Amino acid sequence: MIVETFVPSTTAIADSTAISALVGILPLLVFFVLLGVFKLATHWCAVGALVVAAISAVVGFGMPAGMVGLSALQGLAFGIAPILYIVIAAVWLYNLTVRSGRAEDVRAVFSAVGKGDQRVQALLVGYSFCALLEGLAGFGAPVAIVAAMLVTLGVKPLKAAAVTMVGNSINVGFGAMAIPVTTAGRIGGVPATEVAATASSITPWIATLLPFLLVIILDGTRGLRQLWHIALVQGLVMSAGHIIAANFISYELTAVFAALLSFAAVALLLNYSNPTTPEEYRSETSEKLPSGSRITLALMPYWLVVIIFAVAKLWRLGVDIPAALASTDITIEWPGLYGNLLTASGEVSESAIYNLQTLSSPGTMIVLTALIVAFVYGRNSSGGVFEFSFVRGVKVLGETIVSLRWSLLTIALVMSLAYVMNFSGQTMAIGAALAATGAAFAFLSPILGWIGTAVTGSATSANALFADLQATAAAGANLDSSVLLSANTIGGGIGKIVSPQNLAIAATAVGGKTSESEILKKVAPWSLGILLLLCVLVFLATQGILPLM
Known part of the structure; x- marks a missing residue:
């Protein structure tokens, strides 16, 4: 039984924030060097980084070895549920x-x-449909489903992964009914509605740009010449959706509303515009469109998952379904950590509480969708064209788990790494070093969210880590707290592009036809470029140059 208490410190090494931050960032450097330079399998990269993080935690940050092990176990548990649960369910679907x-x-x-x-299809699926799933589900489900869909549509695996990850980034802050925004407001001491409104003043600059970047990823400058008008309409309407929903409807529905609006706008535009399509980007399909019933069944996994998520997250007429589902969650005070892991002020850290989602988990909703789809597919073969059975559908689940085994191990190890870094104070030290820059922190503020999500794979976790620090730094530098909290939230979405967890999910979703290291090389420049743009936008917002809602 652990009887020691531990208080994470941002000056644990040589009484220096800078040195502590340099040591704290070593595990991430080890991971990306092993992955990008030595091209090791991702699970070995995660093992190496976890070992370095554990040694740093004990030797550098003074965390008891037993608590380091327990931190890794809690991270492993979170990696299994909800993360692996969602990934397995999404790929099965x-x-x-x-x-x-x-x-x-x-x-x-x-x-x-x-x-x-195919390029237009990739825009519709990789940006608009992905935003819809992000707004409803989050937690990796959009990347897993959409990247796989794009491969199905004929997009090359590496491009499918890149388009999905880059296109998903701007809506991550409003993901899963805007949980990251809610978290930022609660911890940062600013109304979530204010954070959302401020964020919706910044996101349009990036949301308008993203479809152009996706076209470049797909087909370079030729794609821009041929599809610029479609990219422009999609980006502008997505941006308008952010502004309207966050300020005038409900900030929880921002990503959902913007996604539906942008999809409808592009579909309407395509009724009056025929893009010039190079031969290599023509869809590999038969000329005859299937019957209405076949179309309905083919798209059933996608329209049904949207309906189920919408009901589970939004239905409050008569019965408050979200509350009813949430009531089944199991809260576990992690043995050996809860009560012994303290905050800087000496209070018991709530981070050592593990929330096991059952019926409220996005994974459960996807599993329900998959079971219904398997049953319906087994009962309707569309005139004998598609012979299938419910038993065969269940067997597909087992085959899915076997095919994902190494990726699942990687994701679990990465979550263990994240928890060790977070609980020992390594991530906090990195954040404190950036915050110590004073007024210049306005420019660096988004980097905290970027790092937090790159480590944890979750913008919600990044806000839980850094929202209080952002608000404190804002007060010290006489800056607008809502701007810095928005910066942390949006930066988190951009950091998810290079998150090891996200890389593993994307590589798995495209059938293992491209490696995590290849995807990282493809998407890292885009992530860094968008982050730089966000840093400039946030700086301008704090100087009163960029108008805010």
């Missing part, structure tokens, strides 16, 4: 479409909507 043979009908449908142009 996608695999049902493939194994049932209905993937060809999916390609035919999006080929028709996207005028037979």
Whole structure:
């Protein structure tokens, strides 16, 4: 039994924040060097980084070895549920479409909507549809589902992963019914509505740009020449959706509302515009569009998951379904950590409480969707074209888990790494070093959110880590707290592009046809470039140059 208490310190090493931060960032450097330079398998990179983090925690930050082990175990538990639960469920749902043979009908449908142009289809799915799933689910489900869908549509695996991860970034802050925004407001002492309104003044500058970046990823400058008008409409309408929902409807619905609005706008535009499509980007589908019933069944995994998530997250008429589902959650005060892990003020840290989601988990909602889809596919073969059975659908789940085994191990190890870094104070030291820059912190503020999500894979966790620090730094430097809290939230979404957890999910979703290191090399420049733009926008906002809502 652990009887020692531990208070994380940002000056644990040589009584210096800077030195502590340099040591604290070593595990991340080890991970990315092993991955990008030595090209080791990702699970070995995670093991190496975890070992370095554990040694740093004990030797450098003074955390008892037993508490380091318990921190890793709590991270492992969080990695299993909800993260691995969601990933397995999402990939299973996608695999049902493939194994049932209905993937060809999916390609035919999006080929028709996207005028037979894979690039347009990638914009619709990788930006608008991904935003819809992010707003409803979050927690890696959008990346897992959308990256797999893009491969189904014929997009090359590396491009499919890159488009999904970059396109998903701007809506992460409003993901899972805007939990990151709510967290930032609660911990930072600012109304969440104010954080959301401020964020919606900043996100449009990036949201308008992203479709152009996605086109470049897909087809370079030729794509820009041929699709600039579609990218412009999609970006502007997505931005308008952010502003309208965050300020005038409900900030929890920001990503959902903006996604539906932008999808509808592009679909409407395509009724009056036929893009010039290079031969290599024409959809690989038959010329004849399937029947209405086949289209409905082919798209069933996607429209049904949206309905189930919408009901589970939004239905409060008569019965408050979100509250009812949340009431089944199990709160566990992590043995040996809770009560012994303290905050800087000496209070018991709430971070050592593990919330086991059961019925309220996005994974459960996806599993329910998959079971219904497997049953319906087993009962309806569309005239004998698609022979399938419910038992076969359940077997696909087992096959999915086996095929994901190494990626699942990687994700679990990365979450253990995140918890060791967080609980020992390593992540806090990095944040404190940046905050010590004073007025210049306005420019550096988004980097905290970027680092926090790069480490944990969660913008909610990044806000839980740094929201209080952002608010404190804002007060000390006479800056607007809502701007810095928004910066942390949006920066977190951009940091998710390079999160090891996200890299593993994306690589798994595209069928293992490209490695995490290849994806990292592809997306890292985009993540850093967008982060730099955000830093400039936040600095201008704090100087009163960028207008805010």
